Amino acid sequence: MSGTVWVTGASSGLGLHTAMALQDAGWKVIAGARSFREEGPADGMIRLTLDVTDEESVSAFCEKAKTYGRPDALVQCAGMLVLGSCEETATEEFRRVMDTNFLGMVRMNRHVLPMMREQGGGKIVMFSSINGLMGVPFQNAYTASKHAIEGYAECLLMEGKPFGIQVMLVEPGDHRSGSDAYRPHAKAMTDASPYAWEYKCATEKIHHDETNGSDPDVLGRKIARTLKKKKIPFRKRIASADQHLAVYVHRFLPAKVNAAILRSYYIRKKDRA
């Protein structure tokens, strides 16, 4: 089954690959991102301006998108992260991450849920992350936003059920797709930071893992295949075998043991000053 799908954050990375895979799978795709200007369907995809942090922009996007087709599915990929220590990441930087990653989804859902209710159902897909299940040093704002999505999605799953609204969390591991433009460093993370060495180790590791991450094309196609099903799973983890293992182990090991394992993975002990 396909139909009309709205995709947020579809201008780059996993959102772009997902939108393209959905289109290839026969969906009518209405894509949103800040960098889009209203574009006709030259390649079949409708692209509309959307800033998920701005109520008016979300409202304008939904009104316009509706004229092309009400959403049988909404796929929310818009996201960003700020790298930094808990101590030095400013409240405003936390706010920006939460506003984009979490509240952006809340805003979109508040517009789309009444439409889906009226039409007797729909599918809401929200991009979480492995970070929605476990923390990583210096990705605290991002991790908090993805944990918020996970908790919120559990509530939505229960609330949407009587109206035929299905919910799916996508939990990608590292993929070679993200742009550095969406991964700024917190302003305070200079060489003078008391966390400078550990921060350097962790951010190098994060960069390495993303650069050598999984293929975003494969992820897009997996989502397109899953979304065609009548019943979709609540969680769709798309990650390498070691990341699957890390999530599994995280569930059973004591928190401090997990933290020690992850810390030693991200921060090279022998190099410490």
Ligand SMILES: NC(=O)c1ccc[n+]([C@@H]2O[C@H](COP(=O)([O-])OP(=O)(O)OC[C@H]3O[C@@H](n4cnc5c(N)ncnc54)[C@H](OP(=O)(O)O)[C@@H]3O)[C@@H](O)[C@H]2O)c1
């Ligand atoms: N890459 C990975 O390894 C990975 C792993 C786990 C989870 N994820 C999740 O997957 C999703 C996509 O990440 P990515 O790394 O592939 O993408 P990305 O290349 O970093 O792109 C982010 C997308 O979000 C859009 N965006 C950012 N702020 C926005 C806003 N305020 N309003 C509307 N759109 C906005 C950007 O478009 P504009 O700038 O044009 O608005 C862009 O299309 C995110 O939710 C991310 O957390 C990614």
